[in-house]
Amino acid sequence: MKAVQFTDHGERDVIEYGEFYPEEPGRGEVRVEMRAGALNHLDVWTRRGLPGLDLDLPHIPGSDGAGVVEAVGDGVDRFESGDRVAVSAGVSCGDCEFCRRGEPTLCVNYHIIGEHVRGVHAEQAVVPADNLVPVPEHVDWETAAAAPLVFQTAWRMLLTRGDLSAGESVLVLGASGGVGHAAVQVADYAGAEVYATASTDEKLSYASEIGADHVINYEEEDFAAEIRDRTGNRGVDMVVDHVGAATWHDSIKSLARGGRIVTCGATTGGRPETDIDRIFWNQLDIIGSTMATPGEVDDVLGLVWDGTFEPRIRATLPMSETAEAHRLLEERKGFGKVVVNPDKLYDV
Template sequence: MKAAFFREHGGLDRVEHGDLPEPVAGPGQVRLRIKAGALNHLDIFVRNGMPGIPVALPHVMGSDGAGVVDSVGGGVTRVKAGDEVVLNPGINCGECEFCLSGEHSLCVSFHLLGEHVAGTFAEYVVAPAVNAYPKPAGLSWEEAAAFPLTFLTAWRMLVTKARVKPGESLLIVGIGGGVAVAALQISKLLGLTVFVTSGSPEKLDRAKSLGADGGIDHGKTDFAREVRKLTGKRGVDIVLDSVGKATWKQSIAAAAKGGRLLTCGATTGPDPQTDLGRIFWNQLTVYGSTMGTHAEFAGMLKIFRDGKVKPV
């Protein structure tokens, strides 16, 4: 089969397009003929090499994909050959204490398509049958491939962790990323007032076209101060920061008393300066979040089935 893969970690010049053996669906698995795959920043991290995460080489990248079931392994009744599906890229064991309690993304052996095992940038990919969900009829193949990782991550943070309510306020720090844009779309659907930050005027304009109520150029101003001005010195109920070290101190300062801080990444570094005094005095809650459960994926998928959102 044709695939995009690398034989050693490094830059874009390490990526090859060539032939690899076709995978075979084992018990409990399905094989998809991929119609579309989507690029995430994670793919760049994986290509460059991530400490502590060894991968078998050559490695096929791609966490997100959609396609047609080509074959199924033994015991699979959930889907059949010919079904059009999207993949939940998070793979869990189904047997540990976390899986048995329904917290699949806390699985002791949790891993992702394209990060730890061969991904979707190929003609065929093998995945657990439980990870295959019917493709929303109103989406193109490209749209169906674009949302699983980012929207699932944003959905768990907002709906499960923060338990957002209509009328609350949210600050998204760094609106350029896929999770951030997904969070903007989901939060507007759920009735939140949303402020965003970026160092790019173009990204701020794009965010406003998607419903953002206000945009702050964090390259020109202290965004925490601007948030205080926009909220009558109150701050916002929820802050979503996946930037990390460069912005975390300001994110804490932007939160209202009793506010919630959400993090799902740290692209500028995982060891920020943290004002513990502000956290305990203002009684802030910090939620870490990674991917989501199968139930959350199904819940997130419903907004696409109902035509309420389209990935951008």
């Protein structure tokens, strides 16, 4: 089979699309004939090399994908050959204290397909059956591939961890990215007043289309000052910040008293200076969130499958052009997700 892969960490030129040995599914595993994969910024970080991340090389990236079950291993009874499925990338051990109490995202052995172990950007992928979700017939492969990681992340971050309620106000930073555009939709669904930032008028227009009530061009305006001005100096109840060091100080400044920041990542760096005096004096909460539980995944993907939520696709490319897909993410080109399909699908 052919797969996207790299044998060393580095820039985009380390990405190859070539032959890779096919795997047989083991106990509890399923082999999927992939029809589409989707990228996340996680793929860029994994390619560059994350501190403490020790991968078996060559590594196949990709945490998002969808396809058809081709074979099942022993002990698998949820799926059979021909089933349409999508990948939910968070893997837990099922046996530690956190898993036993129903919090698998806190698992001491938690890892993510495509980051810590081999991913799914290939013609075929073997994954645990527990990490597959059924995809209805009416859902296209690009939507099925693009939705799981970002929508489950946004759902848990805003509704479970952040406890966002109708009537509250929320600021979503980087609304044109994968998690950002999902967070705008989840916040709107929850009945919140949604503020969103992006870097171009085109991206802001898209953000408005999917649920943002107010938009701010952060390249032209100080978003913290804008939030203060537009809320009568009150601030917002919640900030969704997955940007990190570049925005952290202004995110804290944007919060109302008693407000909270929810974060699932730090694309510009994870060691920002912070405002401890503002945090304690205004009684702010800082809340971390990672991925989602299986029940949360089912809840949010049900709303994707029925059309309530829409994964926006900014580009669809052959897997042999994955380096170009990485460029689109790194240079922040477009709005929404980038999808890659196995090259052989273009030959039929």
